[in-house]
Amino acid sequence: MAEENEIQHLRYDPAEIEPKWQRIWRDEKTWHVSNKPDERAKSYVLEMLPYPSGEPHMGHLKVYSVGDALAHYRRRRGMRVLHPMGYDSFGLPAENFAIKTGRHPRESTEAAIAEFRRQFETWGISIDWDREFGTHQPTYYRWTQWIFLKLFEAGLAYQKEAAVNWCPNDQTVLANEQVVDGACERCGAAVEIKQLKQWFFKITEYAERLLDDFAKLESWPDNVITMQRNWIGRSEGAEVVFRCEEMGIDYPVFTTRPDTLFGATFFVMAPEHPDVLRLVEGTEQEAAVRDYVNAAARKSKEERGSDDKEKSGVPLGRSVVNPVNGEPIPMYVSDYVLMEYGTGAIMAVPAHDQRDYEFANKYGVEIRQVIAPAGDDGTPVDIAGDLARAAYVSSTESDVLVNSGDFSGKSSVDAKREITGWLAADGRGNATVNYKLRDWLVSRQRYWGCPIPVVHCPSCGTVAVPEARLPVELPDVDDYVPKGKSPLAAATDWVNVTCPECKGPAERETDTMDTFVDSSWYFMRYTDARNDREAWHRAVLNEWMPVDNYIGGVEHAILHLMYARFFTKALHDLGLVGAVEPFKNLFTQGMITRDGAKMSKSKGNVISPSSYVERYGADTARCYILFIGPPDQDADWADEGVEGVHRFLARLWRLGVEVSRRAENASGVLAPGDSADALGESALAVSRKAHWAIDKVTGDMVGRFAFNTAIAAVMELVNEIYKHKDALYQGAAEDHAALRFATATAASLLFPFAPHLGAEVYEMLGGERVWEVNWPTADQSFLAADTITLIVQVNGKVRDKIEASADAGQDDLIALARASERVSAHVEGKETVKEIVVPGKLVNLVVR
């Protein structure tokens, strides 16, 4: 007993255990994986690339706790696991910090990387550090530039002047995806629209395949797919040509409702439409239109974008001809028409489009009904009363056309097809598909990014920098303050070059790339990260790709995940990549909140992983973050919960120490005897529980990431061992063996979540390294119990629970149920209507 007391007072000290294992893993490069294939199946487990700034936050702790558990589990299931790490180290925050402090972004970024790496090592995550890189390193961005040139050669990277989003605060353009509610995603400033010449990637060319290939994904959260689908915004319809006879110009418009063409009573152009001013030049409308266009240009996206805003517009004094009936209809300019969607001009059908309806009402344009709902007999229903209040927009199967010439009486569905076909035959239109998706604007007027590897030559135009001269290195500058053009423009020594083609004087492109470009291919570079002759060796890349499990936050549902899909497809088409989709399975982890709210500096509720890792150890922090709830859901961090998990780990550690010292009649961790029969009651109980836990944890790991219930199962196992350990210490060799087996199993099962403690306790008991031991398998003979607890219900209410033999037949179970006093009290004197038996589980007697 003296020994028992002594053990009780031993202290679980992660500060000693954790560095010990981390040293072994680092020195032995335990998690390094070779690119040489072997008989093992590959598995590529990847968490989203971290942006290194300050120190890692709780979101990082969560994502790596999830990913690392999976990586460990896969390795011990005999797989060859690629689990790398890197840093998304170009970007605005580092540059803004540089502006404030004068410190070079490279310095602050590399300091942050060092801190991230240091902390990741203290977390004990199983990373192949030989593949580590930062996207800001010339050895990396050389290949970002190379990919840019490949896209440029293929015509997928191009320059155009366009109305683009401009953030006045960050002094740079933004991609559509980076504008949220009309504001800059990063700094929140109201975004302006500017006409600028910019670089784009032709993601629109891949719109259809980005949609189709959702079918090729194994498991992605539905909400992410839905968000991408909405963002791509595919709609089927027709392009219909309206001719302006006075000017002799054809104006095509896109419509999803060609069946409403007979109801088009006016025509509207976006203020940015290049022909608007030309149409009114020299007319009495010119001044009014010019004012309207200028006012629209000054408005922020937000001001223009709200749908509750009252419609406004100005007549152009011109008309176009409705191709279905030859009727001239008036033209207007209005900011409710968007230049970036469709053709920047619309046909307006006020009776059947709410926006057109509001405009027509305000400016007194005719509202002509051409669609009506059909009654039960198929004839049009009178909805004149409804139309006095709002447009009739519904497009049900049963709608029919009215006031539509030869098409009157036809169904809406048929009319769409027939009218489109009729117009197409005359060259006045055709069926088309339109997308909301815009091309990806990738140039940024900022310093801390990957230089765009092209040269502008007065005689040769835009010329690619030859591959052999990559990387185009980012030069040092003194002043990072953006002035509407890239700070790189001031580095004149760097800007002025000779044209690679004519050798004449030329200038480098001074814009840098959006950092989302850097992160659109990093998962490919990991496969061959030290290759300095090419971005990757094709065979190596194809061996690892696609990523089997990609884990990260849902905030990247559209941006990063869609860009990465696009890159993979484009590079596939160029014959550079075998995979068509980069991420076979996607897991989006929920946020860690504090007091129910998102952590933020302004709320002052930010807690950092490092304080918990220092106080309780990494194993506690990692287990807690997994135990708190299902990893795909948001979870609120509670310090009491951390204490609880820490207590559990300490309990297991003490158990390990005690069992290794006191269960000395057996050694090793082998399971006792083949059969459960040979064991005493306690030995059988802990063995059973151990096999049950193996089965439970394995089930929770496969297919779903139910780490919370997996950890709970190990807790149950430990509780069971505690209950029986004193009896077992008194016992014989097989009792000690059972105790060792059960305790080692707990350590083994916990290893993916608490790798240091798992390794420590396993070593105490078996002397082996747990990660070199296969994942345990449950012995079925220990899972099947001889007895079951029979639930006896009367009229669906539980009245008794009876121990019954597992192989009892239906009649036996009913007899057993009826024999119960508690049951008979409810059955006595009543007629039995039905007897339901669920074998091995339950009997329900239905009485009246």
Added chain:
RNA sequence: GCGGAUGUGGCGGAAUUGGUAGACGCGCUGGCCUUAGGAGCCAGUGGGCGAAAGCUCGUGGGGGUUCAAGUCCCUCCAUCCGCACCA
């Protein structure tokens, strides 16, 4: 407005196929051990009535299907998240 998700004890959450609601943990209560303990170990813990046995109510509200519903169907409510003049 459109689309999606969620709703279970005092709290975080379990319940994999319709079959014991509340596993596991926190908190709380009691006991043991201890010079002491904010350490450790053991036990109890959804609400109501009851000394107990037991009865009864109970998974956001209402309705339904079923021998049986947290789970399936209808409907309403609340919260959160996307999208939002996309023709």
